Amino acid sequence: MIRHGSLRLRLFILILTPLVLLAILLGYWRYTVAKQTAQELFDDSLLSAGLAISRDVAVSEGDALSPTTRGLIRDASGGEIFYHVTGPGGIYVTGYAYPPASVTPSGKDVYQPQFFEAVYRDEPVRVLKMTERVTLGNLVGDATVTAWQRIADRNAFANELSIRAAILMGILLATLAFVVWFGVARGLRPLLDIQDAIDLRSPDDLSKIKRPVPVEVHGIVRTLNRLFGQVEHSINAHQVFISEAAHQLRNPAAAVQSMAEALRDAKTDEDRDKRIAELVSAAKNSATVAEQLLSLERLRQPTHHDQMEKIDFRLVVEEACAEMGVRILAKGIDFEVTMPDSTIMVSGDQVFLTEAIKNLLDNAVKHGGAELSRISVALCCDGEHVNLTVADDGTGLSPEQSEAAFSRFSQLEYSDGSGLGLSIVSAVAERHRGTVAINKVEKGASITLELPLVL
Template sequence: MARREPSLFIRLFALMSLVLVFGAAVLMTAAWYSARQAADEAYDRLLLGAAYQIADAIQIQDGRAEIELPVSAFELLALSDRDRIFYRVLDPAGHTMTGYEGLDDPAAESETPDRAVVENAEFDGEIVRVTRVARRFDDAQMRGDAVVIVAQTVEARRALARELTLRSFILVGAMGAIAIGGTIFAVRRALAPIGRLETAIRQRDPLDLTLVDVSTPRELAPFVAEINGFIERLRGRVELMQQFIADAAHQLRTPLAALEGQVDLLANDEVAPPARKHLDRIRDRTRQLSRLANQLLSHAMVAHRERAVANSPVDLTELTRRALDEAIPDTLERDILVTLHAPPEPLIVSGDPVNLAEAIKNILDNAVRHGAPARITVRLLRRSDRAVIEVEDDGPGIPSGQWPRVVQRFGAPSSDGKGSGLGLSITAEVLAAHGGTLSFVEKGSFGFVVVMSLAQHEREVA
């Protein structure tokens, strides 16, 4: 049994979703880094601005560096109420003028100490963003660089980075949802030709062996061509089978009938008693062979017509009359009273008249050969929306324990050599193909009854 594969839609959707998810992950990672960088740039500018303002406030008085811290510098940094601010001001001699003694100079050993620096550091057990600016003095009383170091904790910039990242995530999520919806729409549109091809094949009648003619994309053209090639090969095989059945029916039935006739003629001649016994066996076996061949061909015909012939309205009453004429010939060796009870109006069913006639003839032939010594009664009835044919004979009937077997091929051939074990199975298969049933009524005070039930034609039921 072939392993069931997932549908093309699921495959394409899964692959495209993986691509979208990967792309979204890359975008969200980039958005996170971009948000952090943007937050750092915004707060670093405030930090540098405050440091420059403090540096501009340094004055040289009487050979000493003095400073009056500008309030405006701290007002800029105080815009973030979550963060703490640390500062340190060094005079050109390297002495701390004001601020935190433990705040290290991030560019103390730099080759370019006059260059502004902004970097991450740690102070007082907290992560801080620290900046360092220098102001050169060329006063006669004091020469050198005064250094301003300002540090700020990173809570505000982290909050800003989270907010910017969240907004980016929302935007990427919205675009992802739109992309997934577009993916579903695009995949369904792209696979629509496959759906049309599937519908065209699924809705075809099982008897339709014409080529598939559906407009498909170029990628599906080889697939359609292979289907049409298979249909052409199947049609050729069906035609060969039809020809074989016709040839077999002609080539087998004719010599068997001739052989049976020659044996009957030979039986009329004077034959010694020992030879007569062998001749009777030959005649019985010839008849059995002829019957078996006819029923095998009949079964092949029934199986073929079941798949190759469409149903049509059939008058069951007229069909039963014709079947009686063919199944019970006037030259029968014994007298059997045959009675047909039918409703006055036609009893219409939907089916193949040839197969239905074959089914009825098999039941009648079975009653003649194995059942009725003197009486066969056929009744056609309407029961609700069903058309029923009852064939009753005054023979011994079939034991109820054998009913499941006798409807199977060669399930219960007769022990007297007259039966083939195919008649009832052919009838059961024909009725099953027509949505009908074959059942039995155990022999009572009247006789054994075989019941064939079929659905009436829709117009008749209406």
């Protein structure tokens, strides 16, 4: 038995895998959004600090920053803020001595705040540069405020937001995995209930499963019930076949035993020779019945494609007719075979097809009666099928007698046959996806075996 792992585990993986992938995508998106949000928030904070510094420089005429502005610079959420202020004519006013350098694009409004990235003391920083018209004492001119922050401080803030979101999603995924794992187990409970119900059955109990199950399991239960029905039918048919076979073999065996006892008690050579002939005939009949029973049992086995081969049906008919023709002609019966010269290809088992043809001919001989004088075999094609018709001018057989004629161990009238010949023919036809039928004729019997051609 091939194992494919736990169904519970497979469902768990199928459900959780897309959710984990979605969580990864959402995490990446959340990190990107956090960085963008931090950039906007810190740029606004940097701009607020720059405006406050510019105001204080103008108010104090470059002397000092107010405590409020210093507190804003010190407590900025984006980390430490550095600044540099120059007055009219580029005179240094306050702040750090050497600000990050920038190049102002030509044509750009110098009074428009500018944000850019630069390197300050070997660290990447985000810089704000803004210029305003101010009056410092008796000087009137442009004052430039440059403020900057370390980008690492901003990234740390963005990472903290992302980590918090990741922890939240991890908790949600862990909770969902827990719910899915035990939820799938509960959802699969009906399958385990069916298993328990089947385990409690005895080997002889093949009745239908009537336990209520979810809609998704209806197909499985329906298939199991159909399989149980097929197995039960097969077992019953096999038991009936064994019973009938035992009954049919009992008579030939008893006849052989009786002939052997009669041979032992024979008084004269003439009587002994007569008993020997009867014993040989009884042994042949017993062997024929046994062979036919074995053929029926083999035909009951399922058909495998590798047992079928592409064969010329015309050669099969020739072989069977050549073997049976000797026996038919020896009885003084005319025997005629008509078939086309071209090949007739069919897919089948040559042994079974040969046996079916021989049984059709043997049936004509055994059941033709005293009026039988002629047997004919005709082979023809209609484009998609090949038809083999065996006809005789004997006692006769009508389509209304088909059910009895093709049943096992059934005979329309007493003969030395076993009642298995036409049953074997019917089984061979079914195995080869063909049909066998009794034709309506004015005199005698006519049976046609139809098989599909291999085109």
